[in-house]
Amino acid sequence: MHTLAPTYANETGPPDELPERLPEPAVDEIRLERIMGVLAEPLRLTIIQKLLLSSEDFDQTCGWFGFDRPKSTLTHHFKALREAGVITQRQYGLERRSRVRLEDLNTRFPGLVDLVLDWRADAG
Template sequence: MPDPEGHPSTEEMDLRTVLNALADPLRYGVVSALLSEAEGAARTCASFNLPVSKSTITHHFRVLREAGLVRQVDRGNSRAATLRHEDLDKRFPGLLDLIRANP
């Protein structure tokens, strides 16, 4: 069962859900951008400058969070996202390497 913020545990991460989240070019770009940051780096959702409305950005990050790709934390009037490197490497070995090799 996901935690109160909607983050699934490592064991709950489902490959089909992760791949579905990554199928969208904007969400794939967010994950790719987070891979280029230092591990554990957090970025606000607005920092990605996605060419969509604020409500659509919220939707995209909810999909990423519920798939288990990112962890989001509240920072006042915004949210910051970090890539779940360790959890993803444990559950889906090699997935992040594939994304890194295909930005």
Template structure:
């Protein structure tokens, strides 16, 4: 019997505002697969995206321009799509913008603790 000491953040779940646009296609909670989610999170850029959403969100969801990522737009599209299709994030279309947020409640329900691991992650030192 080992007592797991929980370190810090324990990300809080934001309630969904009313009257949002429909989410883009995504897997349902029951369909989430650990191997797929882990695959989506095994990329440093995507970890950066998810962590920033978890720790620095100023609103419910954020457009891809909010992140300040130094990559071509088409690369960002690729990664945001990968996160959504794995079930890590939910994306909605607001006119021109496509905004993302992390499916914290769904991930906690299926994979408790995983979101917290991403929240405390730090990128590798670039030597």
């Protein structure tokens, strides 16, 4: 079991029991064309959809998704998603857990999340 006790390295706001967020764009810095580009990848679309369908209350680790791909590939895609503003990543000890920035996305691009939820990898 990993530690759930967070480390507040560069804690700025009031402690919310969660580790700090990795670098990501602010809400008003999120750009639609970036989101579009990042969601053009079936694997990334799958990641977001799985995250959305899982309980919103828990962040998920890279390995939770069960993709049969090298770790370096997965790191690459998660980083792309985070830098585009689609997900937040937090460091829980050894693990890096991801969660969709649901509120931010719904504020900036209402309807976008539903598109991902309705997506089907096979016949789309």
